[in-house]
Amino acid sequence: MTVSFSDQPEAAVRRSEHKRDDPDLGILSSRTLFSLQRELFSAIAEEGHPALRPRHGAVLAYLDEEGSRATDLAAQSGQHKQVIGSLVDELVELGYVERRPDPADRRAKLIVPTAKGLDEMAKSDAAMARIEARHAAAVGEEAYAEFKRVFRLVARRQSAAEPQ
Amino acid sequence: MTVSFSDQPEAAVRRSEHKRDDPDLGILSSRTLFSLQRELFSAIAEEGHPALRPRHGAVLAYLDEEGSRATDLAAQSGQHKQVIGSLVDELVELGYVERRPDPADRRAKLIVPTAKGLDEMAKSDAAMARIEARHAAAVGEEAYAEFKRVFRLVARRQSAAEPQ
Numbered sequence: 062m063t064v065s066f067s068d069q070p071e072a073a074v075r076r077s078e079h080k081r082d083d084p085d086l087g088i089l090s091s092r093t094l095f096s097l098q099r100e101l102f103s104a105i106a107e108e109g110h111p112a113l114r115p116r117h118g119a120v121l122a123y124l125d126e127e128g129s130r131a132t133d134l135a136a137q138s139g140q141h142k143q144v145i146g147s148l149v150d151e152l153v154e155l156g157y158v159e160r161r162p163d164p165a166d167r168r169a170k171l172i173v174p175t176a177k178g179l180d181e182m183a184k185s186d187a188a189m190a191r192i193e194a195r196h197a198a199a200v201g202e203e204a205y206a207e208f209k210r211v212f213r214l215v216a217r218r219q220s221a222a223e224p225q
Numbered sequence: 226m227t228v229s230f231s232d233q234p235e236a237a238v239r240r241s242e243h244k245r246d247d248p249d250l251g252i253l254s255s256r257t258l259f260s261l262q263r264e265l266f267s268a269i270a271e272e273g274h275p276a277l278r279p280r281h282g283a284v285l286a287y288l289d290e291e292g293s294r295a296t297d298l299a300a301q302s303g304q305h306k307q308v309i310g311s312l313v314d315e316l317v318e319l320g321y322v323e324r325r326p327d328p329a330d331r332r333a334k335l336i337v338p339t340a341k342g343l344d345e346m347a348k349s350d351a352a353m354a355r356i357e358a359r360h361a362a363a364v365g366e367e368a369y370a371e372f373k374r375v376f377r378l379v380a381r382r383q384s385a386a387e388p389q
Contacts, residue, residue: 076346077289077301085353086360087265088286089376090258095303096383097251122252125241137241139259182240189249195386196250196379204375211372212253215360219260222359 086215097192104188110181112155120148120172121157121182128161128171139220157181250379261356268352274345276319284312284336285321285346292325292335303384321345 080088098115105113113121119138123129131149135142149172152158157178163169174182197205244252262279269277277285283302287293295313299306313336316322321342327333338346361369 075289075291076350077287077293077297080287081301084377084380086357086373086376087258087261087282087353089373089380090254090261091282092303092380093376093383094251094254094258096380096387097254099387100383101251118251118255123241123244125239127239129241133241137245139256186240189251192383192386193250196382199382200375200378204371207368208372208375208379209250209253211364211368212250212257212376213248214364215372216248216253216256216260218360218363219257219264219356222356223260223263 097189100192101185101188105181105184108184108188110177110184113157113181117148117152117157118185120145120152121174121178121185124158124172124174124178124182126174126179126182128163128173130163130169131172134172152178261353264356265349265352269345269348272348272352274341274348277321277345281312281316281321282349284309284316285338285342285349288322288336288338288342288346290338290343290346292327292337294327294333295336298336316342 074082084092095115098118101118102113102115119140120134123134123137131142131145134140135145138145140148149158149160153160156175158172158174160170161173163171193205200208238246248256259279262282265282266277266279283304284298287298287301295306295309298304299309302309304312313322313324317324320339322336322338324334325337327335357369364372
């Protein structure tokens, strides 16, 4: 009986090396999200909004110019309504949003951006567009568009698969 | 002078609607990551690991069977070394890892999975593989492989672009 290399245990590649060479969807999403957040919030800090932190993105990324309900922000960001509530408290304190009665339902509240909030939203959307344009130029416009198409499908299916 | 529709402000589509129909890279990454984490940690909770929370993934997702250094876990997860340190404290308390002297450098410590940790790592890797196989089957194997290829490039470029 000869002992060949294939009889060796499969420990030749470490788990961490395997995950570096062939990262799973969670690793790729996590690396991209946290790195994007750092770049984005560093850019908008330099553009006049140094007090904001990535967590505030759960509100500011989805907020409508005319105001949004907390339940809609919770649904869009995937955060609990209590989390959104305390982020809104922080953003009121920082002067980015105000709570106003919803004209469509006086018992409900709308979270409405202030002028400072609108400025941040425009700058943040522009910074994200610049970052994505950079990625599209690097990987090719067509390849990037196809990547986004499949990512939309995967993100939608993943959210739908989630245990409630 | 005639007033045409093109003179109207471009507010026809709300910001939140635009972001729902054409979500940016940050929204897609965030939605996918948090939804994946909830599915994954719900699955491994049912498989005998109910005390773990998504934050523990920053350690357990990258940990080598033979142990890892905290600095490597910090680099791979993109978290600060202090964050990794307190997650390791929690995982020691929960019985998933131990701190041992590094045989390669007696002054350094290795974070080494216990039997319970190894069990969780295997189950978590298997659950993630099942989730990705489901996405690949849904969007097509080839399209999914191409999506992952471009995602690896984007994630690598995004991390490299980050302000230090």
